Amino acid sequence: MIGPDRLARVSAEAVVPEQLVSYVRAVSGSKPAMIGSCVGYQSEGSIVLVGYPLHDPKDEGAMADAIEEALHMPDLRRLTVIGPVRPPQAPIETEVTEDSYFVLPLPPPAPGQKLRNLLKRAGRELTLHRELRLGEDHLALVQGYLNERTLAPGTRHIFRQLPLYLEASAGSMVFSARLADGRLAAFAVGEFGSLSTAFFLFCFRDSELAPPGSADLALSGLLEEARQRGQSRMNLGLGVSEGIRFFKRKWGAEPFLPYVEVTWDPVAQGVFSRLAAIFRRKPT
Numbered sequence: 001m002i003g004p005d006r007l008a009r010v011s012a013e014a015v016v017p018e019q020l021v022s023y024v025r026a027v028s029g030s031k032p033a034m035i036g037s038c039v040g041y042q043s044e045g046s047i048v049l050v051g052y053p054l055h056d057p058k059d060e061g062a063m064a065d066a067i068e069e070a071l072h073m074p075d076l077r078r079l080t081v082i083g084p085v086r087p088p089q090a091p092i093e094t095e096v097t098e099d100s101y102f103v104l105p106l107p108p109p110a111p112g113q114k115l116r117n118l119l120k121r122a123g124r125e126l127t128l129h130r131e132l133r134l135g136e137d138h139l140a141l142v143q144g145y146l147n148e149r150t151l152a153p154g155t156r157h158i159f160r161q162l163p164l165y166l167e168a169s170a171g172s173m174v175f176s177a178r179l180a181d182g183r184l185a186a187f188a189v190g191e192f193g194s195l196s197t198a199f200f201l202f203c204f205r206d207s208e209l210a211p212p213g214s215a216d217l218a219l220s221g222l223l224e225e226a227r228q229r230g231q232s233r234m235n236l237g238l239g240v241s242e243g244i245r246f247f248k249r250k251w252g253a254e255p256f257l258p259y260v261e262v263t264w265d266p267v268a269q270g271v272f273s274r275l276a277a278i279f280r281r282k283p284t
Contacts, residue, residue: 036066051083103256118213198226
């Protein structure tokens with residue numbers, strides 16, 4: 001378990017959302033621990049290692065050292081590593097998920113004409129409000145999103161834990177885009193606890209109420225908040241799909257760090273390695 005001072009340091013140095021300890025603890029219920037120069041999260045025999053070393057998120061050697069330390073931890077039955085490259089210790093046959101985090105410098109590039117028009121139209125119909133907690137209308141918007149889409153159970157769980165995260169993190173904030181009568185059209189959740197990097201974590205919009213550009217307007221509020229705080233970039237999260245990548249690139253975001261995710265069973269791998277060694281022995 002990481003002490004309170006170390007927890008604060010990890011989040012203060014975060015460059016990817018998985019290093020935001022309050023966020024991960026709230027949505028997963030796992031316990032954070034420093035493993036080498038990386039933060040990991042432990043839960044019932046499993047470890048998720050965030051293989052972006054705090055001193056340098058691209059230090060592959062430090063990531064490998066942290067993985068080696070994790071592999072020697074007791075009662076480990078499942079190890080997931082996310083990092084900038086495939087872990088050298090991962091079994092060859094293990095499936096890999098790959099993506100990239102997208103980032104915007106702060107202040108962001110000047111928006112193109114189409115984006116300016118969207119922001120102008122949304123700004124005529126909506127007003128942005130800075131809020132620290134989610135109300136019933138926010139939760140209804142999240143539930144509507146869940147009702148309309150087929151999502152993985154893990155994703156649904158994360159969305160349902162948003163109120164808990166906002167209560168747990170002093171660096172979190174909500175920007176709500178509301179119509180003149182107060183109805184909620186869209187909202188975005190951001191995190192500002194890191195010294196250098198702000199995070200665009202979630203965005204929801206009402207498909208019936210929200211005018212075009214509502215999500216963009218909510219994001220613009222997060223960007224202005226981060227600029228005023230003196231942060232140098234905003235991590236917009238993973239590319240995920242072509243539509244999401246289009247939204248991010250529309251703002252001028254570019255890939256920042258590779259995301260490589262691998263999960264394996266170290267116990268089973270150890271058994272297979274020993275069997276392979278037996279079969280490789282030459283007869284005497």
